[in-house]
Amino acid sequence: MKRTLSYKLNIGLFLLPALILFLVILIAPIAMSAYYSFYDFNSIAARDMDYIGLSNYKTLFSRFLVNAENGMQYENDKFMGDALTNSLLLAALSVFIQLPLALLIALKLSKGIPGERVYLSVFFMPVLISTVIIGRLWMNIYDPGEAGILNAGLRAIGLDKRLFPWITARLTSSKLEFTGQWTGFKETALLAAFIPILWQYVGYHMLLMYAGILGVPSELLEAAELDGCSERQVNRYIIVPYIKPILKVCVIFAVTGSLKSFDLIYTLMKDTTKAELPSTLMYKLLFLHNRYGLGSAIAVILIALCFLFALLISMAFRTRGEKVA
Amino acid sequence: MRRKRKLRFSSVITHLLLLVLVFINIFPLYWMVTFSLKTNDEILGYSYEDPVTGERTQIAPNHVGLPRHWEWDNYVAAMKTGNMGQYFINSLVITVLAIAITLIAGFMATYALTRLVWKGRKAMNKFFMLGLTIPIHAAIVPVYVMLSKLGFLNTYAALIFPYAAFALAMGILISTGFMGDIPYELDEAAFLDGCGVWGIFVRIIAPLMMPAIATVGIYTFLQCWNELLFATVFVSSGKYRTLPVGVQQLFGQYTTRWGPIGAALTIATLPTLVAYAFLSRRIQDSFIAGAVKG
Numbered sequence: 200m201k202r203t204l205s206y207k208l209n210i211g212l213f214l215l216p217a218l219i220l221f222l223v224i225l226i227a228p229i230a231m232s233a234y235y236s237f238y239d240f241n242s243i244a245a246r247d248m249d250y251i252g253l254s255n256y257k258t259l260f261s262r263f264l265v266n267a268e269n270g271m272q273y274e275n276d277k278f279m280g281d282a283l284t285n286s287l288l289l290a291a292l293s294v295f296i297q298l299p300l301a302l303l304i305a306l307k308l309s310k311g312i313p314g315e316r317v318y319l320s321v322f323f324m325p326v327l328i329s330t331v332i333i334g335r336l337w338m339n340i341y342d343p344g345e346a347g348i349l350n351a352g353l354r355a356i357g358l359d360k361r362l363f364p365w366i367t368a369r370l371t372s373s374k375l376e377f378t379g380q381w382t383g384f385k386e387t388a389l390l391a392a393f394i395p396i397l398w399q400y401v402g403y404h405m406l407l408m409y410a411g412i413l414g415v416p417s418e419l420l421e422a423a424e425l426d427g428c429s430e431r432q433v434n435r436y437i438i439v440p441y442i443k444p445i446l447k448v449c450v451i452f453a454v455t456g457s458l459k460s461f462d463l464i465y466t467l468m469k470d471t472t473k474a475e476l477p478s479t480l481m482y483k484l485l486f487l488h489n490r491y492g493l494g495s496a497i498a499v500i501l502i503a504l505c506f507l508f509a510l511l512i513s514m515a516f517r518t519r520g521e522k523v524a
Numbered sequence: 525m526r527r528k529r530k531l532r533f534s535s536v537i538t539h540l541l542l543l544v545l546v547f548i549n550i551f552p553l554y555w556m557v558t559f560s561l562k563t564n565d566e567i568l569g570y571s572y573e574d575p576v577t578g579e580r581t582q583i584a585p586n587h588v589g590l591p592r593h594w595e596w597d598n599y600v601a602a603m604k605t606g607n608m609g610q611y612f613i614n615s616l617v618i619t620v621l622a623i624a625i626t627l628i629a630g631f632m633a634t635y636a637l638t639r640l641v642w643k644g645r646k647a648m649n650k651f652f653m654l655g656l657t658i659p660i661h662a663a664i665v666p667v668y669v670m671l672s673k674l675g676f677l678n679t680y681a682a683l684i685f686p687y688a689a690f691a692l693a694m695g696i697l698i699s700t701g702f703m704g705d706i707p708y709e710l711d712e713a714a715f716l717d718g719c720g721v722w723g724i725f726v727r728i729i730a731p732l733m734m735p736a737i738a739t740v741g742i743y744t745f746l747q748c749w750n751e752l753l754f755a756t757v758f759v760s761s762g763k764y765r766t767l768p769v770g771v772q773q774l775f776g777q778y779t780t781r782w783g784p785i786g787a788a789l790t791i792a793t794l795p796t797l798v799a800y801a802f803l804s805r806r807i808q809d810s811f812i813a814g815a816v817k818g
Contacts, residue, residue, distance in 0.1 A: 205641040209721050213640065217633035217652070217692055220625075224689035225658055228666035235665060243672050304545070307538055320804045321546050327796050327807065329750035331768040332789050335775060336556050339782070346567045346782060348555055351587045398548070403811065410812040448815050459659040462752045466772060478661055478753075485665060486757060495665050502662045509657050 229502060235495035242489065255496040277484060277493060279500070282475040285389055289476070290457035290508075292393050293400075298449055300397075301404035306434055308405075309412040319409060322402035330399065334466025337395040341381040341467075350379040388473035392464055400456075404449045411442035447516040454512065455505045477501055553793070560598055560786030561591040567782050598783030599791070605777065606784060607762065608791050611770035618683045618766060619748040625688035626744050627737060630695030631703075635725050637696070638703050639711065649700075655693025660686075664757060671758060682758040683766070687751065691744040698743065698813050702736035703729065742803075742810040749796070767792050 203209075236255055240248040258264070259279040263272045304322065308315045325333065340348050353359040359379065367377040372385040381391040415438055423433050439446070461478035464471050471479040477497055485494035559567055569585030586592060602608050636642075637649050667686055671677045706729060714724045755766045765773070774788045800807055 201641060203715065203721060204639065206721070207642070210636050210640050210642050213632045213636035213721075213725075214648070215632075216625075216629035217696070220629055220685065220689040220692055221652065221655065223670075224663055224667060224686050225655055228663040229658070231666035231669075232662055243669055304542075307542070312535065312538065312542075318542050318546065319808070320800075321549050323804075323808055323811075324797070324800060325549060326811070327746060327800055328793055329752075329768050329771075329796075331750065331752050331771055332793055335771060335785070336552055336789055339559070339785070340552060340555075345569065345585060346559075346587070348587055351585075398552070402549075406808055406811060407815045410816060445816065452815070455657065455659070459661065461661070462750075462768075465752070481661060481664075482753070491665055498661050498665065501659055505657050505659050 229499075232495045232498045232502070235492055236499050237492070239490075239492045241491065243491070248492075251492070255492050256500075258493060259496055259500070277480075277490075279477060279480060279497060282477045282480045285474055286458050286460065286476050288389060289393060289396070289460065290454045293396065293453040293457055294450055297397050297401055298404055298446075298453060301401050301449070302408055302439075302446075304401070305405045305408035305412055306438065309409050310430075319406065323406050324402065325399045326403045326406075328399070330462035331466050333395050333399050334463045337391075337398075338382070338467050341379075341391060343379040343381075343383070347379065349381070353379070382468045382473060383470070385473050388468065392467055392474050395463060395467065396460070400453075404453070407445050407449055408442060411445035412438055415441045443516060447512060450516075451509050451512050454508045458501060458504055458508070553797075555588065556786055556789050556793075558588070558591060558786075559782050560790045561594045561596070562586065562598075562783060562786075563593070563595050564780070564782055566592060566595075595783055598787040601778075601781075601784040602774065602787035602791060606770065606774045606788050607765075608767070608770060608774075608788055610762075611765050611767045612791070612795075614680070614764055615749060615767040618680055618687065619745055621680070621684045622687035622691065622748045623741050623744045625684065626691045626695045627740055629688065630692055630699050630740060631730065631733060631736075632725070633692075634696050634699040634703050635721075635729060638700055639724075639729070640721065649696075652693055652696050655690070656697070658690075660690055660751075660753060663690075664753065667754075668757060678759055678761040678764055680764055682764075683748075683751075683754060686754055686758070687744075687748045691740075691747055694743055694747075694814055695740045698740050698810075699733065699736050701813065702733060702739070706732050738806060739810040739813050742807050743814050746796075 237250060237252060238248040239251045239255070258275065258277055261275050262278050262280060264275045265272055308318055312318075339346070341350075342348075343350060345351070350359065353362060363377050363379065366387065370377060370384055370386055375384075377384060377387075380387075382388050419437055419441070420433060423437055428436070459478060460476055461482065464474055464476055464479050465482070468474065471483070477500065481494045481497040481501075484490045484497065565583070566586050569583055571580055571582045573580050633652065637645050637652075663686065668677075671682050676682045710728050710732075711724050714728050719727060750768060751766075752768045752772070755769045756772070759765055759769070771788050771792050775785060778784045
């Protein structure tokens with residue numbers, strides 16, 4: 200039987216469909232993106248691709264560019280720094296607000312309170328809804344006109360008269376008055392984008408953590424109870440260390456998810472520049488300005504960052520795990 | 525006695541907090557369904573003059589209440605002008621075929637990676653797992669160039685194959701867990717009965733992978749059904765447009781009319797939520813399988 204199982208032709212044939220898909224659509228494109236990122240071209244038919252070395256990367260990381268004709272400095276609208284900062288901020292918000300909240304709910308639910316399945320199912324529900332729909336729905340919630348429910352709510356309790364001037368006084372990016380345009384100012388747009396993300400994904404992380412907590416051996420918990428551990432101590436010293444592998448997965452998902460995030464910002468805002476992310480900048484450069492080289496450079500940076508963060512987070516969890524053991 | 529009372533009090537607080545969260549989860553959806561059934565006048569409020577007495581009456585806006593008049597025409601507008609029916613079918617065709625390809629390619633690869641004996645299968649497995657981290661942005665320009673050179677832009681295939689490729693890593697990951705649970709004795713018995721590897725795969729392994737079909741299928745379904753970036757870029761013709769892009773497009777047509785927008789959002793959300801109502805446990809388990817084994 201062993202000979203049959205190691206017959207080379209069969210192995211190849213079984214792997215073939217997956218390998219073709221994988222190589223053609225995932226691996227080859229990474230190499231091609233890297234290649235494109237060294238060129239300047241604005242047509243897919245591309246007979247005239249100019250090799251420009253690292254210029255695309257330089258352009259992405261220069262806040263100001265110099266006009267070759269008159270030597271004047273001007274602000275670079277292709278600058279990627281702000282987009283990168285925004286996505287890292289989003290990642291930080293996810294890791295430090297979303298995940299603790301998810302953990303808190305998961306810990307509560309896993310203690311066997313009445314109706315835990317119902318709570319669980321309701322909290323997980325938004326994960327299944329398309330981000331496009333959520334983006335559009337929240338666009339309506341934030342609508343600065345009469346119908347937007349958030350501002351209507353604020354008006355109803357009279358908070359708008361206090362809150363809006365307070366925000367207006369703190370706007371540095373614009374001299375306009377804030378009258379409830381949550382996605383219209385740089386100061387508010389990123390937070391306005393984070394709320395729907397939190398709303399959608401907190402249930403996802405909660406579900407994973409909940410499943411992890413249910414996997415904690417009951418002998419461990421009983422022993423801790425016999426030793427007189429308080430609930431807080433059990434959570435802190437038994438459950439959290441035990442579900443570390445799942446926490447790692449959650450952190451990786453939250454961080455790489457923030458780096459990749461596109462759908463929500465793209466659908467939530469008419470003007471994505473208020474909370475620009477690498478992917479929305481890439482989309483703009485590629486399909487509005489036809490700067491394929493520049494767009495490819497962003498793609499390459501994103502791939503590199505995703506792998507880098509996945510690796511760093513894995514390492515962080517590993518060393519800490521060893522210390523505990 | 526005192527301890528008991530304290531316990532009860534804290535559990536009341538817990539329930540109250542959880543109920544607030546339930547409200548926060550449900551309210552946006554409730555609001556979406558209600559405004560999908562309202563006219564702009566009802567949402568925004570209006571005033572009218574009585575033709576006989578000349579008296580002005582002010583009708584207050586109805587933000588959160590149930591519709592005073594159920595405006596089903598909004599759904600007609602979303603289906604007709606918004607073409608949601610067509611997009612729904614497109615999404616369905618693309619998603620189902622992408623799932624089929626993911627399952628076939630994924631099961632075959634998993635079989636080679638777990639049951640067949642060869643050097644380098646561990647390395648190959650790691651190689652496939654790279655797919656879990658690669659963002660779809662990585663592929664967008666090269667795949668766009670490929671598709672345009674092959675003349676595949678604006679076809680179902682333009683989305684089916686990329687979707688299957690990006691779902692593959694998770695498919696293999698989940699299948700590996702399920703296939704490992706199938707006892708090797710079955711393979712051996714089938715082999716003694718004269719089955720080759722293909723016979724074992726088709727007659728023994730594939731039928732026993734039914735639970736994996738559900739898990740991988742659900743995961744892939746949600747990934748494909750909700751995808752926006754590829755769907756926007758690779759398909760510009762309305763004929764093959766998917767639901768998320770269709771919803772996005774509708775906003776261009778009805779920037780100021782809330783009803784049809786709400787109707788489109790509801791039409792696009794409802795099938796998933798109905799499926800979830802019946803399959804909540806299964807769907808949750810797929811997500812857990814995808815993450816815990818990762």
